[in-house]
Amino acid sequence: MRAADADRIQAAQLLTEAAAQGQLPMPEYEERLTKAYAAKTYGELERLSADLPVAFSATRNTGPAHPAPSTLLLAIMSGFERRGRWNVPKRLTSFTLFGGGVIDLRYADFTSPDVEIHSYSIFGGQTILLPPEVNVDVHGVGVMGAFDHGVDDIGSPGAPHVTIRGFSLWGSVGIKRKKRKAT
Known part of the structure; x- marks a missing residue:
């Protein structure tokens, strides 16, 4: 299934959290982040976080993204x-x-x-x-x-x-x- 912008943003947030906790070195984090923003399918997003404690899953999608307030x-x-x-x-x-x-x-x-x-x-x-x-x-x-x-x-x-x-x-x-x- 094709991923939406909200899914890519969610995956990017998950990768950022992993990097902040020291689970990803900065060069690997930046490489995965670039791939997350370019991902077209849920499968591509799932592969980017499969080795992390809290992996991305298509079932975590809660619908459209809700931007932070202005x-x-x-x-x-x-x-x-x-x-x-x-x-x-x-x-x-x-x-x-x-x-x-x-x-x-x-x-x-x-x-x-x-x-x-x-x-x-x-x-x-x-x-x-x-x-x-x-x-x-x-x-x-x-x-x-x-x-x-x-x-x-x-x-x-x-x-x-x-x-x-x-x-x-x-x-x-x-x-x-x-x-x-x-x-």
């Missing part, structure tokens, strides 16, 4: 950080005013195959860190500031698609691909 990250003369393991919502808005922030998607669980990030920075700065496998589109503008467009937009087939929109006024929004640290 989130606002706000830093006014302060800062925010979203790092480590967290649920990425379908829509995320970040705003800095005389402040700074970091949105690190490398270890995060995607709850939707398509994610929109709206980043606004006024007299402040933000950094968005992307894992190697996600696909990305950047549509932002810097006015007397910078909105980074230098990131490679192509990731792995079937991986989540992240669209980043926004603007910076006398500030910056930096977007970088960064590998996960080996454990």
Whole structure:
């Protein structure tokens, strides 16, 4: 049977949990994660986790994926950080005013195959860190500031698609691909 986006996301979360518990070394985790996002059938997904204590099974599918609720990250003369393991919502808005922030998607669980990030920075700065496998589109503008467009937009087939929109006024929004640290 053909797997759906929700099934691929579930398998990716299972692999992330296994890597966090030290059951998968980072290079193997990244290889399996790429295969999970490209999987077309339940069988392919099951083979990726067959040697893990909690294996993926088609019976675990509870229907369509339910994205995490929209989130606002706000830093006014302060800062925010979203790092480590967290649920990425379908829509995320970040705003800095005389402040700074970091949105690190490398270890995060995607709850939707398509994610929109709206980043606004006024007299402040933000950094968005992307894992190697996600696909990305950047549509932002810097006015007397910078909105980074230098990131490679192509990731792995079937991986989540992240669209980043926004603007910076006398500030910056930096977007970088960064590998996960080996454990």
